[in-house]
Amino acid sequence: MIQNNRLTETQYQQNFADIHPPFETTDAALTEANRCLFCYDAPCTKLCPTSINIPKFIKQITTDNIKGSAHTIFQSNIMGAGCSKVCPVEKLCEGACVYNNMDETPIHIAKLQRYSTEIAMKNNWQLFERKQSTGKKVAIVGAGPAGLSCAHVLSIEGVDVTIYEKESKGGGLMTYGIAAYKVTPQFCEDEVNYILGVGGIDVKYNQELGKNISLEELQRNYDAVYLSIGVGLANKLNIPGENLEGVEDAIEFIYNLRDKGYSSIKVGDRVAVIGMGMTAIDAATQAKRLGSNEVTMVYRRTEAEKNCTQHELDIARLDGCATLWLAAPKEIVGKNGKVKALVCDVMKLGEPDAKGKPAPIATGETVTLDVDMVIKATGQNPFEQLVSSYGINNNRGKINIVNNVTNIDKVFAGGDCVNGGKEVVDAVQAGKDGASAILKFMLNN
């Protein structure tokens, strides 16, 4: 049965509590900070997409220069606070920490980053000063990580920025997509306000490109336009039964969960989540944490080919989520218009496909899962229609750029809408790159 309000308020709070708790005390942070070796040309920095000077910010914790530490972080990554909670660090900075080479626990870089940035945010230290206005104006579409990062750099350089955002809150998927046990809505709001605290950035909420505003308008009224609209809902499965009651889109499911409060979100007794990427993990763990009895993640290939990190899969497993490998959804069976079962083809691995992953091939056998809810998480759909309608070159919706600029005059783009969906930290870097390209462009015009 699909129903909401399965748990008590205390249980919800417990299940959605911070998955990576912060250092409780200054001493705890110092002990860890002092363990850092202050590497030269540090491997951790090299694997940070925004190239935060990690040895420096950690050293600054040990010298009691928290302001400097926060500045070091924010100067490379204005979403350094959020990133410290959501980055898949095991494949980024912490995965490269030299301690791994001694078979020792890597430095808890993210936790230290959280330490400094949280203090900065709590005290509302505004660590960047805007240069005098240059009179230049830039429009940004989408107040997600890419848009905010781009806006911050531009504003510091004296550009007047206007962001058009279709939702009523900023932060993009940080606010609406990322698992609730990683960041709270309050934190996301605080982070957006902290970033906007630099000044010079005007956010116009509930303004959607293609609906309330057009690209031509923006081109006309601004010196440059930056598109950072992210990607849309999950891909369709294109199998029978997709319209039954109880079939949900992972992105929508998580959006509601983030937006509406845990107790109002319905989950089934037995849930199948289709896909094995980060979104699938988040949907599965959160369905379980909302009180579902059984959650099974279904993937066409084997564990070796999964798109999520091992760390994320471990979280799902620890939450009690089951996995079904080598199973491709074939049909969703319903009764009275509601989901009753998911039928999957049993697959085997064949030759590598174009991306180098072994292609799954149907064996002819099937397997049936008794479920009352199916969550689709097989990758997100870029806004192909929207971008094509403006004549923007794209690859199945992913905007094509050369040095951050699209084929349309004055129009730049970056983040998920270009890369098809990566991490927050990649979007932040894209925003910085976009901003420098825009600055260079405006200087020459």
Place this chain on the structure above:
Amino acid sequence: MASLETNFLGIKSPNPFWLASAPPTDKKINVLRAYEAGWGGVVWKTLGSQVKNVSSRYSAVDYHGSRIMGFNNIELISDRPLDINLKEITEVVKLFPDRAMIVSLMADNNRESWHELIKKCEDAGAMGFELNFGCPHGMTERGMGAAVGQDPHIAKMVVEWVMEKATIPVITKLTPNVHSVVPTGRAAVEGGTNALSLINTIQSVTGIDLDTLVPNPYVAGKSVFGGYCGPAVKPIALKFLTTISQDELTSKVPISGIGGISTWKDAVEFMLLGATSVQVCTAAMKHGFRIVEDMCEGMSNWMDEKGFKTINDFIGKSVEKITHWEDLDINYHHIAKINQDACIHCGLCYIACEDTSHQSINIQQGNPYNTYTIKEDECVGCNLCKLVCPVAECITMEEHRVAPDYINWKMWQAEGRALNDH
């Protein structure tokens, strides 16, 4: 198993680990606890005229997350009444007759005071005396402590007064607040002292509170120079000890080594440079008396491994290994070598050598790990890279003699050889 038994001028102790004259040895409760924990002896907190202490009294230097790299105090000699101290000494000696009981003294600056104090302490059961010529604060202003230790003439005179009266062994404790401890050491030996001990604390300012701008330790908005000790002073103590061990006159008497001893290894080093017993203060004040267990076990295991049966088998063994710079062999050369299997790619060796030494390490960019190798032709063998490398045995120094024969600086010059080869 090796024996740690120590015989210092006839004063016996089951091991060479004594507690230095300081708060750990200032009353019966502490000293009994120390003996129960296994300490071989104590030097009772310095006795003299009645004094009064201030509050606060201590400060410290922390380093990279470790507390008390160096310790600092502005305390005076014992502030407890003399008769209570004497009564407790008697009681302790009765309970633990097998442990060394040395009593530290700092009488007023006249013969009578010294004689009187000596008599009382001998009657109380002291087995030996240590003359405190080292306290760098509080007492110097009254012509005592370091004020005596800094002037060889006065030191000799006071030692002579003491030797007139004392019937038990006398150790003279030297202050390091001089450019050389040898003149006072010699004066004390000439005055008749039976032994020397060193070092006492070093005058210091440990730090300043960056909010109040008042240095520490804080006493009502002011501070004073204090006496510095603990791990930070060990290298300085070892140097002073070596000069005493190498001097013709002072090397004739036994030495009790003091200054920054925290482990059995530190103790072995002091003994290799000539100390017969060692004294500990800061390490005990930081960790309590239990540290003596590993000190005994560690020294004993090391002695077994090296085949030393008694401590006399290794005392002084490194003294002759410290020579003069001009006698060093210039043809000796070694070159750093990086074990690539052990290397964790932290780059610390590279940046140290590149920025501050001889630009002798190659960097080959990698993502995320760079590879570092030694430019053998450039390396001067300074050791810096090995010292900064966080992985034990990752960088080794390999011997590559320039030529087989020994040649020192004087010979080199006499032969008119080229001076600058880099």
